[in-house]
Amino acid sequence: MSLSVRFASLVIALPLLAPPALANPNPQSGNRVFDRAVDLVEEHFYAPDNLDEFRDAVAITVANLTDMAEADPAVVSDAIDFVLARLETSHVGHFTPDQVDYYELVDVFRFGFRDRVRQLFPPRGRVTYDGIGIASATIDGKTFITDVYDGGPADRAGLMVGDEIVALDGQPFHEVESFRGRAGVAVSLTVARTVEGPSIDVAVDVERLSPGVGFVSAIADSAEVIEHDGRSIGYLRLWAYTDRQVKSVIEEALSGPLADTEALVLDLRSRWGGAPPTAADTFVGGSPDMSMTYRSGETNTIHARWRKPLVAIIDEGTRSGMEILAYALKDNNITLVGQPTAADVVAGRAFLLPDDSMLEVAVADVFVDGVRLEGAGVAPHIDVPFDVRYAAGADPQRAAALDEVVRQLNAAMTVPKTP
Known part of the structure; x- marks a missing residue:
């Protein structure tokens, strides 16, 4: 890397x-x-x-x-x-502009540099790039899909986390350049799902992607009701908490498609952080639920709080503001499953350089309840490694989180009620 x-x-x-x-x-x-x-x-x-x-x-x-x-x-x-x-x-x-990270x-x-952004992405400065909704990493000389954004082109095409990217249209794969100028075109991504198995060709549409909009949509599309061991479990993945709409999307999911589930698995394995210090209030805070119903009958959720059992998934992708969220959940006795967080908790500011590449600089130290998480991170209660290579759809951390939340539900049923 x-x-x-x-x-x-x-x-x-x-x-x-x-x-x-x-x-x-x-x-x-x-x-x-x-x-x-x-x-x-x-x-x-x-x-x-x-x-x-x-x-x-x-x-x-x-x-x-x-x-x-x-x-x-x-x-x-x-x-x-x-x-x-x-x-x-x-x-x-x-x-640099040959990285997906750059655009995100x-x-x-x-x-912080809106005038330059308008020049780079005219006319209104809306950041976009051509892609298929994945992130990738080179591991031991091979390129693997590390993230497939929910509801994006790659997700719809059936690409999976852990797929080794062998080629794109028969040519070497480059995460940005391979798609540049090809929005609206279907490409053939050659991937391998096993170490020794045959390669397969997956047709996937290239789209003009807007990172912020894409993350908000991916969070909404990740909401899922999972039937597991006879229990109805909600699942939601916070890909990034870097847009003001994220809180509303979370609360709409909790009060909408996930409202009738018995428990929630909250996936904090994110691309970026950004969660505000108050993000945990939605899950462990004491504020009341609130909605507004208008003359037309339309109802808007103002604040929805999750009040049922909850287990969260963390890993090295849980970083910065998302680590503060993980810390707050742990401090409120929410079980964390996965791997330690990134231990990346200082404040950053970005600058565009003369060649339009971007430099990020750490500009302030951060303490949470007097604790410095930079270099320390947040450890899970239940340690579950995950080697992403050739995962072929398997997700041991999500599976362990589902098992744990069902265990908690079952344990609650066996506790005798106080007369």
């Missing part, structure tokens, strides 16, 4: 005023993209006393890379990743 992915995770995003520019002690490379990235770290990184290793890496890079002013963009990107890695914190990373994060941070 690339350094930019390993060291960047989202999202606690803060709209901060820029501090006064500080003198930059680093040598200039002559490359405006690299030098601007270095300047931004010097100006905004939340722990300026911890920049020694970063500055050493900058000096090494400038001394050893010749002709930086005219360097290939890939070389510059690698150089930025190299120096950022020395910061050893989350919410730091460099993202530019959409998250778009209000």
Whole structure:
């Protein structure tokens, strides 16, 4: 996995005023993209006393890379990743337009550089890219689908988490470039579902995707009623909590299709974070339910709270604001199933560099009830590993969460009532 992915995770995003520019002690490379990235770290990184290793890496890079002013963009990107890695914190990373992450994060941070976004995505600055609604990762030299967004083109086509991507239309696969300019076209994705098994071709439609809208839709489409061991269990996956509509979508699911279920499995294995500090109130808070009915008979949910048994799933994709949600659930005795969270809980701010790539910088430390989750994360009560490779539809963490919530329901039935 690339350094930019390993060291960047989202999202606690803060709209901060820029501090006064500080003198930059680093040598200039002559490359405006690299030098601007270095300047931004010097100006905004939340722990300026911890920049020694970063500055050493900058000096090494400038001394050893010749002709930086005219360097290939890939070389510059690698150089930025190299120096950022020395910061050893989350919410730091460099993202380029050949990554799905770039579009998702530019959409998250778009209000911080809205004028540039309008130039990149004219006329209104609505961030979009051509794709099929997946995320992928290279593991041991092979590319695997790590996420299939609910209700998206890949989901409708039957692609699965864990599928190895062998080719697209017979050519090597690139997560953005393979689809660029092909919205409205059906492509053939060649995948392998087992280590030794044959490859299969899956026809999937390419669509013009808007990340924020897509995440909200995926959350809504993830709502599912599962019959498990004679119990009716609701399931909801929070792909990202980075849009103001997410709270409404959650509450509509809880008061709508999931309302009559006996318990809920809340999946916090997200792409990005962003959950506000009050996100747990929907599940463990004391505020009342509230709706409004208008003259037309239309009823709107203002606040819906889940009051039945709940189990949550976490893993290394549960990050930033979503980790704070996991922490709050655990603090309220909600069982967590899966793997430890990402331990990525500082605040990040994004900047567009001269070549339109995006730099994220950690700008503030974060404490939750006086506890620093950065570097520590949240551990599950029930540890369930999940090797995504060739999963072929199996999801041991979701299966374990369903088993646990049924166990809790059954245990509650055997508790004698107090006379």
